[in-house]
Amino acid sequence: MHLDAALACALIGLAGGWFVPQLIRWVPEPEPVPEPVADVEAEPAPDPEPVAESVDPxxxxxxxxxxxxxxxxxWKAALASGAAAGVIGLVLGWGWPLAYLVFLAPVGVALSVIDFRTWLLPTKIIWPTYAVVLLLASVASVATGDYDALVRGLIGQAVALAVFFLLWFLPGGGMGFGDVRLSNILGLALGYLGWGEWAFGLWxxxxxxSLAWVPLRLLKLTTSRHFPFGPFMLLGALVxxxxxxxVMSNLVGGRS
Incomplete structure (x- = not known):
């Protein structure tokens, strides 16, 4: 255990999490869909027969x-971000990957809040976050001379992107394309650390x-077509x- 790294990361996470409301407020609202223009010269259509609505609008x-x-x-976001960053520092200790992992703590909290309440993961946050993670991972590779880690991260990103894109493309799933974009970040961040972190985190x-879908559906917090998958992707990545x-070492060691 690395108490000094845990304390430093927790303080940084607390400070970053305090600004989660400002980050959410910074996201622009989606452009409204324009109303269709009626043809004033056309004859008005007859009123349709009233029908009972089968679902709520x-x-x-x-x-x-x-x-x-x-x-x-x-303060809630600060606590969540500080706890996530602190436990990462406690387990991993001092190392260059902390740069992008601690950065992801408050951003992940913001994305989780947004996705849970809107079923959206805005690109205004996703793409800048990916750019920062890629930059910090590249700096970590240069600083340590471990270029294999960066290559592994990029491969992990590509594979995760392909898997999530396939899940989004297949009919009947609740995967949104924001989840596909998020897989770029998580695939890179986890892959840089190792294949065990990558596979276990995504799984x-x-x-x-999957476990949360049923209770959320029963509570009518989601639908069969929309599901806030992002928070669970981020929590899985933390695990x-x-x-x-x-876990990977134990699996490999148990088979040998």
Missing amino acids: PASKELYADIAALPGLA VGFLLG GVLWGGE
């Missing part, structure tokens, strides 16, 4: 500004999402960072 998306203004969001994300390498 879809609710409008919650505004990012309203999410950012949720009571207590700042746990799928497992948690992979903490224990993926050990």
Whole structure:
């Protein structure tokens, strides 16, 4: 255990998490769909026969500004981010991967809050986050001379992207394309650490999402076509960072 690294990472995570509401407020709202222009010269169509609605009409998306203004969001996000960053520092200790892992803690909290409340993972956060993670992972490779780790991370990103794209493409799934974009970040971040972290982190994300679907569906917090998978992907990635390498070592060692 590395208490000094845990304390430093927790403090950074706490500070970053406090600004989660500002990060959410920074995201622009999606462009509204324009209303169709009626033909004033056309004869009005007859009123349709009234029919009973079989499902409730879809609710409008919650505004990012309203999410950012949720009571207590700042301190709750700070605690979640600080806890995640602190436990990463506790398990991994001092090392260059902490640079992008601690950075991902508050960003992951922000993405989880947004996805859970809107079923969206905005590209305004996803792509800058990916760029920062790629930059910090590259710096870590140069600083340590471990270029194989960066190559492994890029391969892990490509494979994760292919898998999630296939799941999004197949009919009947609740996977959104935001989850596909998020897989770029998690595939790179986990792959850099090792194949054990990569495989276990992604698998746990799928497992948690599958287990959570039923209660969320019963509570009417999701639908058969929409599911906030991002928070479970991120939580699974955290589990992979903490224990993926050990689990893989035990599996490989148990077979030898």
